[in-house]
Amino acid sequence: MSLRVSIVGMGSVGTRAARRLLAAEPDIALTLYDIEAARCEDFRGSATLATSAREALAESDMIVLALPREREIDRTLERFSDGQVTAPIAGKLVVDLAPPPAEQAQRLGRAIVSAGGRYTCAPLPRAGADAPEARLLGALNAAV
Structure with a gap:
């Protein structure tokens, strides 16, 4: 079973990411959203x-x-003045292709972890090539 992936933000980076993911995994369950x-x-x-x-x-x-x-x-991510993420992200990996400056990214990462998710940002880590998640991260790296 392939991972279900959503891309939020379909400017040039999001569009490249969608194309790379579809090329790498043609049967991917991909959901897209842009304002x-x-x-x-x-x-x-x-x-x-x-x-x-929220649907994405x-x-x-x-x-x-x-x-x-x-x-x-x-x-x-429904993150308001208290800094807590309230969107339903428990158990999900959040990949940030255009992260904020390091200190802000660290705060965001902590908030995502507190909400039960995982956070990584570009440049993306390399993992074992056999795992579906690793293949998708490799495709996303090429989009950044």
């Missing part, structure tokens, strides 16, 4: 087009963030 829905249209038929970030998060085991600013990351 501008038209950015996802090129992938209709190859991916599920979510109507909200719910549909996945791996959440790929391709968002330009920390504000958009916070909105997606």
